[in-house]
Amino acid sequence: MAGLLGGAFAASGETVLLDLAPRLVSPWPRWAAPAGGLAALPPDRPASRMQVRAAAAAAAASGPHPWQVMTDHLPWHSAPLPLPEAPEAWHQLAAVGGWQAVIADTAHAFTQDVMFSRHSGSAGLSARWCSLPCAVPVLCAAATGDGMAALQTAVMAAEADGLPLTRVVVALAATGEGRLPAPVKAGATMLQPKVASIVHVPHDERIRSHGLRDLTRLKTRTLAAGRQLAEAVLSSAHASWGETLPPAAVPAVYTEGTTHRGLAEVADHAR
Structure with a gap:
């Protein structure tokens, strides 16, 4: 995804x-x-x-x-x-x-992280990713009965921990051709009111066999699902922060001889 x-x-x-x-x-x-x-x-x-x-x-x-x-x-x-x-x-x-x-x-394992955060009283990685400016979480799941069950658990955990579910976009990836299983359809219907959007991504054997080495070789409907996913993410961002998104963060100007924290030091400071 x-x-x-x-x-x-x-x-x-x-x-x-x-x-x-x-x-x-x-x-x-x-x-x-x-x-x-x-x-x-x-x-x-x-x-x-x-x-x-x-x-x-x-x-x-x-x-x-x-x-x-x-x-x-x-x-x-x-x-x-x-x-x-x-x-x-x-x-x-x-x-x-x-x-x-x-x-x-x-x-990181999303649901495990959210539940550990809930029971330890500390801010988990998932919550911290969600708190970044203009961040839209995308949860991915296989469009199978087990995949939908895992997704429903993840959504319940996120809801219990106060994560911004209304900003979440869900991507359901089909594992084969044909119609979606009934449990997947039912689960998607129940989850729809809780999240910003649910996007169905069709099965593409090119991805299964060759990965994403060449996006130009993917099926037209797969690329269309990618565009739909991007549009859902952008729509979620606009709903939260407005049609004109706020300017991106600008790091402080660095000049030779000044003191500035590096990537690793910022990570330690953030913890």
């Missing part, structure tokens, strides 16, 4: 996808052109916009509207790259890069 959103948003403005998954389980290093990646950014000193943009890779074969991916391009046998968990640190990175649309492909 993150890739479909990236391709759709790129038609309207400069777009980047932030890959938060550990390198060895993330497909994004394979789906993006070689680049310096996250390892090229200094963790202990500020980076310029030029450095941040240069570290981002071009999404492989992304079609007529190119977009970028910020991921870990180190070889598999390299030591794990320590990355901050704090959403605020990633928000700062995106602000330095100056993109118009930012998609964070998060890797």
Whole structure:
């Protein structure tokens, strides 16, 4: 879903996808052109916009509207790259890069995080992502009976923890051709009043076999679902913050010789 959103948003403005998954389980290093990646950014000193943009890779074969991916391009046998968990640190990175649309492909277990936050009394990662300026959560689930059950649990947990459900967009991904199972239809009908929008994404065997190495080879209806998903996200943002969205954050100007926190330090400070 993150890739479909990236391709759709790129038609309207400069777009980047932030890959938060550990390198060895993330497909994004394979789906993006070689680049310096996250390892090229200094963790202990500020980076310029030029450095941040240069570290981002071009999404492989992304079609007529190119977009970028910020991921870990180190070889598999390299030591794990320590990355901050704090959403605020990633928000700062995106602000330095100056993109118009930012998609964070998060890797934490949403429902587990929300329930841990609820019972521990601490602010979870999910709540902190939702609190960022103009942030629209997108929950993805398989369009199966089990997928819908997991989604319903996630929505109940989010509702209990006071997360902004009316801002949430749900993406239901079909796992095969044919009609949606009855439990999926019924579950979507019950969830519709609680969330901003529910978008059905059709099955596309190209994604199952080749991933998102080439968006131009996907089915027309798959790309249309991506555009519908992007429109739902933008509509949710407009409903919360107005038709004219507020200006993006602008990091403080850095000049040589001044003191400035780096990405890792901001993450520690945010915790």
